[in-house]
Amino acid sequence: DAKTTQPPSMDCAEGRAANLPCNHSTISGNEYVYWYRQIHSQGPQYIIHGLKNNETNEMASLIITEDRKSSTLILPHATLRDTAVYYCIVRVTGGYNKLIFGAGTRLAVHP
Amino acid sequence: GAGVSQSPSNKVTEKGKDVELRCDPISGHTALYWYRQRLGQGLEFLIYFQGNSAPDKSGLPSDRFSAERTGESVSTLTIQRTQQEDSAVYLCASSQSGGGPGANVLTFGAGSRLTVL
Numbered sequence: 001d002a003k004t005t006q007p008p009s010m011d012c013a014e015g016r017a018a019n020l021p022c023n024h025s026t027i028s029g030n031e032y033v034y035w036y037r038q039i040h041s042q043g044p045q046y047i048i049h050g051l052k053n054n055e056t057n058e059m060a061s062l063i064i065t066e067d068r069k070s071s072t073l074i075l076p077h078a079t080l081r082d083t084a085v086y087y088c089i090v091r092v093t094g095g096y097n098k099l100i101f102g103a104g105t106r107l108a109v110h111p
Numbered sequence: 112g113a114g115v116s117q118s119p120s121n122k123v124t125e126k127g128k129d130v131e132l133r134c135d136p137i138s139g140h141t142a143l144y145w146y147r148q149r150l151g152q153g154l155e156f157l158i159y160f161q162g163n164s165a166p167d168k169s170g171l172p173s174d175r176f177s178a179e180r181t182g183e184s185v186s187t188l189t190i191q192r193t194q195q196e197d198s199a200v201y202l203c204a205s206s207q208s209g210g211g212p213g214a215n216v217l218t219f220g221a222g223s224r225l226t227v228l
Contacts, residue, residue: 032212043202043219044154049212093212098167099144101154 004088009106012082020105022088025069029067030092033064034071036101037084044087044101047073095107113137115220117197117203123226125191132188132223136205140184144217147172154202162208167222193227200224 005023012018024033035047048055048062050071055062064066075082087104092098116135124130136143145157155172160180171177175193180186188195201224204217 032215034215036217039156043204043222044217046216047221049216051212061161089215091215098156098159098170099154099215099217101146105152 002038004102005091006086006088006102006105008103009108012075012078012107012109014079014080014107014109016081017053018078018107018109020075020086020088020107021070022071022073024088024090027068027090028092031090033062033071034089034091034092035060035062036087036089037082038104039084046058048085070086078107080111083107083109114219115205117201117213117220117223119223120221121224121226123228125228128197129189129191130193130225132190132201132203132225134186134188134203134205136184136186136203136219139183139207139219140205140218141208142206142214143180143186145186145188146204146218147179147199148198148202148222152189157188157201170199190225192221193225195227196225 007102032051033047034078036044037047047059048057049066050062064071080104085104085106118133141162143160145156148155158178160191175191178188200222202219202222204219206217207213
């Protein structure tokens, strides 16, 4: 799986958009970008995934650059409850391989 | 069930005792993962089951750790002769199989918090 690079921490004001970057410059054509988050004292939670088109769901939007070497997870109106560690993972689909979590980005949403 | 269920939610044990942690995955999910998370640390992969394939045990930290899975349902993680460094939250997750991107959409349980005194 391609390596991902994320900033260790970010801050965001409540009500503002939180834009979390992820670099995956070695991504291959059949690898998807997945985002998870882990709120304190809870198990990780799947957020969104995409291949090359931008994706949006009820939780967030995922913007993938045209060359697919980086992506941004956007929380359009961050709330205090969005304070969590956010993980960007690049993976092929199917097959037989484990899912490994890196260090992620610790997002702090403040009033 | 509707989600991934883990039991017990909390376990306090004495050093040297054996413990068993249970995971009930989502019905129909053929892939099952165990992770460990020590206080303030990241997620540490332990073991992965996928259908009838041999499990990927590459993350088990020592031979004191083992896991079994009955068919495509319940899994049990066993830690023998527990040590204080085994204290952590043990998280189980399951996902669908197949060649689609859904295979990488994991649903996690709430975890089992193990404290070894």
